[in-house]
Amino acid sequence: MTFEEAKAWRRGSARADHYAKLARPRLGDRERERKRKKVVTPEDMPWEDSPQGSLKHMVNGDMNVRVNSIDAYMQELAPGSRSGKHRHMADEALYVLEGQGYDLHWDVDVALGTTYEWKVAEKPSKWEWEAGDLVWIPPNTVHQHFNASATAPARFISAQNRAFKFLGYDDVEQLENAPEWKPSGGAAPRPPTDR
Template sequence: MSDKKGRVFLRGITSETYGLKEFRRQQLDAPRVRDDSVVVDDAKVGHSGDSAESRTWWRVGPGDEPFLTQSLQVHFVELPPHSSNHGHGHQNEAAFYILDGAGYEIHDDQRYDWATDDLVLVHTDSVHRHFNPYDETARCLIFKAKSEWMYLGLIQQGRSGPVEDEDRFGPREDWSRVWTPDVEKLRKVVRSADTTWELTPLGRVRTLSAPGDDVRTFSVDAFVLDIPAGSRSGKRWHMADEILYVRSGHGYSLHWEVEAEIAEKYYARIAKEPTRHEIKPGDTLYVPHNTIAQHFSADGEPLVLISGQNRLFKQLGYDNVAYLENAPEYDEAHGAPAADRS
């Protein structure tokens, strides 16, 4: 748990040299698997949403030591039966994956119901509050790219209340006038029943949010990956870092570091040997930027992973994913010879 006096919203990079190899090396050397014993922020400092009953705690954030990433943050919200939190507003989006239970949101004075395995989107500039009117505890996993909003100066947030120095300002205006046209028509709740499983080079995937869909998020891409017992995912390389939550199952993940050889142009040099990271239910697995990763399911039950990535990378020119090896189920479905899955 952090002993900082204040919460870190945005982290700086300082170096005495132009090269930043030492900064990247520190990130690569940090442990990539975190379990329930890791609480980097218990929300006692600087969080305005909790009530006496609700609980919020962080797993990954920009103030972490050792530091992993600030391109995506991960925290959890828990609502006991027949409870709610206080609610608040912030300019950044947040994507809530419902791990357990059911309930509803009030966003900008509108109600949105949700249940287990749904994805709920808190849109930009939303005043939101979470409610659990039922007899089962509700628990949510949250991905958000909050630091990007902080970097851009979009920092107007807090609890509901009147503006300070109200006499200095005129009457209320419709804030949504500066939003992207028709953004209110996009989906706020992605229901599990409305998604489909697809067999992809990565494996069996249920997409929750992706560029070009009708889901109201511009910052978080999310999907669920189901790897059969004893099998493996595709081996893929992309520039964006990634955080995966282990929904169920056991296994491990292999990561190959990619080094930049800067000659007459950039060349990628892939490590000959990977690092291995054991994972179990409830863990979060961090895959660093510019890393090749492949996930393996142990025998017994499927390994189910919930993936979150920051979509900004795709807007910066890193929209492609290179597959060095496909999931065996994908190759078999497309007529390729069956491969050893171990």
């Protein structure tokens, strides 16, 4: 009776080469990787009008670039406007390129059972920022970005670690759309604004 698994684990005759595949050089992968871009020009970076706002993707898993560890985009907030409000598993870093504004962050507690239950704080914390600042958004935090200027745009770069996607935890919950977003059934190109 004791240590019954000592006999049970040997049952079965299925064979595999999973480890050998990991250890074997992947020539096709290496060749494919060599063809991917190491330098991404502005012309390679697609615009997306999304529920989060107007985004210019710098690095994304769907782009033909060699960066495999992060997703990054540039976002511009129109004067007096705001981004969408959302939550995602990965933490996020924003580097503010121009303008000034603030973030609202709602802490989220997670109750784990047979499903996840998100408990969002009633009151947000406010984090002011300006050009040159780096803003960190912790994992699962509900957040929204606001442009504090009524006359000038605010622009920042957002970067997230892609590891959560590889692990299957890439959920994004959109709670409020950016005011400028109009559903069109997909991404639409957006030309840059002249200044």
